[in-house]
Amino acid sequence: MFASAFPIYGAERRGAEIESYCRISESQIRETSPIEEPDVVVILDPTILKISDPLKGLKANGKVVLNWKGSPPRVKGDLHVVDATGIAINLKLVKSGWPLVNVIMLGALVKVIGLLSLDSLKKAIDSEFNGNVAELNKKAVEEAYHEVRKVEQLVV
């Protein structure tokens, strides 16, 4: 398996919008430009839906994984929601007042796309973090993996 992931930054400011892209493939990945027609969009901060169009270019049967609490919004695509913020707060995965949802969302993503196992995600966490942080993150992705649910949307 090959993978390539990259962010589009502005200057580094906590809380500002950023985009990040990931490609996964059986063969060598050559494209380096931003993805214009994604198969999956993961939204870490639900407020982005109001100020921007993160689902632009999403393929017809594309999937959306959304960090959301409560009754889900109506968006295009095959929507899946998980309360990653809630999981982060419960597990005290909070830094400088910000719930750290990015790793947690991977738990949900792994479940939704079905290409990777939860175990290999845990292995990746172990290679990136140590000790208690690694343990908490593994616990968090496990919760997200199990809690993420598909939202049945009426086609309008």
Add this chain to the structure above:
Amino acid sequence: MGLQDLRTNSLLPGTSACPGCPENMAMRMVGMALGKNVAMIVVAGCSSVIQGIGPKNAYGYPVLNIAFAAGPAAASGMWRAYKQRNKDVTVVVWAGDGGTADIGFASLSGAAERNEDFIYLCVDNEAYMNSGGQRSGSTPHGAITTTTPEGKRGNKKELLFLMLDHNVPFVATASVGYPQDLIDKLKRAKDVNGFRYIQILTPDPYGWLFDPSKTAEVAKLAVQTCYWPLIEVVEGKVKVSNESLHCLKKETRRPLKDFLSVQGRYRRISEKDYEELEKYVDSLWDRIKSMS
């Protein structure tokens, strides 16, 4: 130690310096004090020229010549390289007042803040003498230079105190008028670890406008009139050299005009300029006294 034993050839005859060059005097004294295991970094200035034409070099030390602002940075890399190679080498940066007070100050300050392990020598002739005598941050009030033909307005940048404020282990001033004092300070500096700064007054006959045969005398007058202090600050403790002890009291100071009147660069100063310079000397010593 007899003077005959002090003949480490830091400088070989036949340099490209002007006759009566005070920087050459200082360079020879460095050789007398530091011995053989020295590597030098020379930033842009008179000394880049004094070394003469390659593949010969008038300096008896290995020298890395380098761009104006890079001396302290290169020295930071150099001593670390010697350390990695287990070599006991004293690294010395040799820079003029322009390289120190002006263009090189950021890298000097950075190296001092990091407490890099080398000796920084500023040979202060109070202007950009290599390019023909333009004012620098170290030019004193009232001095005529080619870019301040009316006399510089504003005082000399206080490098001594600026370096003291970096809390480095060793800061001193010296004058080529008093070789033994300079040699002793260099020897003591050699045994200190960390950043060491010595500012040496090197009166330039061609920029200050006096007879080159009088270089040593003018360098002495600067000390006797207390315009130039001879002090040493080790770990925050101030020691005033014997030659400068009389400066601690205003009454015992030799009149400043004895120093100014022998130089053409002060020929146009007014009474007010003179007072300004006296005030500079007063505040200099008030500050030194307040540290002791």
Add this chain to the structure above:
Amino acid sequence: MMKIMSGNEAVALAVKFSRVGVVGIYPITPQTTIIEELAEMRARGEIDTDIVRVESEHSAMGVTLGAAVAGTRAFTATSSQGLLYMHEMIWWTAGSRAPVVMVVATRAVGAPWNIWNENTDFMSERDSGWIMSFASSPQEALDLTLQAFRISEDPRVFVPMMVGMDGFILSHTKTNVYVPSQEDVDQFIPPRRQPYVIDPETQESMGNIFQPVHYMKLRQSINDAIQGSIDVIKEVGREYEKVNPLSDYKTLNVQYKLEDADYAIVTMGAWSLDAMEAIDKLREKGVKVGLYRIRYIRPWAEQEIRRSLEDKRAILVFDRATSLGRAGPLYLEMKATLQSPMKGVIAGLGGVSMSKKDFYEVISNFIEEVKFGNPNKVEWYYPGEVKYVELGTPRSAY
């Protein structure tokens, strides 16, 4: 071993494997994570490298040069404004003939502020007297950094070398990288060699005044050493296959589907891979187009380029850099190398992204121009949705 890592992490790893003695560092986006990674390695005790956290890029190169001439392997990295601030020392290092290695994560140059990718900063150093290579993937950034130590410390060369890579697009993209073993790198990079050592033992000095004719001879010597390094680079590249068996560095530059091509496009850096996607699409439609990727700016592999491209019907050169008031630097180099009909495209400046669709469009248009008009020109290309840019330009009332 394959690992997922960013270009910057790959470079830091190469510095570790090369057993660098001293690194002078100053942070600037998008290079910063190289030096952060090195600092972490040092804190974890994985490297003995002495890391000097200086107060400017000018000093970063000062430290690097000082350490190099005093006998250790030295490295630094920078970007954009930092590279420009370092400019004087880059030349001083070249003139000193000190073998050192620098990585440049490219970025646009202000004003106005722009942290995104463009190669003009890197290209602006091409007259300075360094060997200059440019990576197209994190893998290549690692490979070229390792090779850079070998090449610059070769007695036939003794010239500093810089490795460029696209800021963010390579520096921050995490992807699969083959990581060599320390043993293989140790075999590949011998103990440090350099033309002279400033040391009380050698009594050698560097850089006092030389006669004009000696100065000119020195410049020619650097020129000859860089041009002569072509053979060394190929030799080192072949030997590098022992370090990374998946690699191919037999030539300075790289071709893709070029042999039977009528049209050639010339690129440098990461977007070459996006261009390859477009070429595959065009090939599917029967258009015979191939790609030539410049991996070395200095030395300029004139003969290799001629051999590969002189029979092509027309050539399209993509520049992610400019020489304002003239054209892209790659285009100018190609113009000086080949007589063929040639078009220059300036694109992707300041972080404007170019997708495979954009390459497809530009290449298709070019082929039309060759068939039905005169392709010889330079065009500024704005892709997709930013094709029409509205400029609200305030004008002062004078």
Add this chain to the structure above:
Amino acid sequence: MSSLSFEYQFFPVSHPAEGAGGKTGNWRVVKPIVSERCIACNACFLWCPEGTIQVRGKRAEVNYEYCKGCGVCANVCPVKAISMVSET
């Protein structure tokens, strides 16, 4: 590798040598003459900017090949044993 020619290689390296600035004795218009009054105190040696005066035995000796004739030695001499004499 030994078969390769490195003749093009040239480095801006120098070594300590006398006369790096030329035969500077030619610069002189006046020259120092040491008289028998010399007490071998080394003051001239200490201050000479060129290292061209040294005490050998009981008297200072001048290296006229490189002495630039600046006159510092004559001025620092405590017993006025050195006089500056016109070259012409």
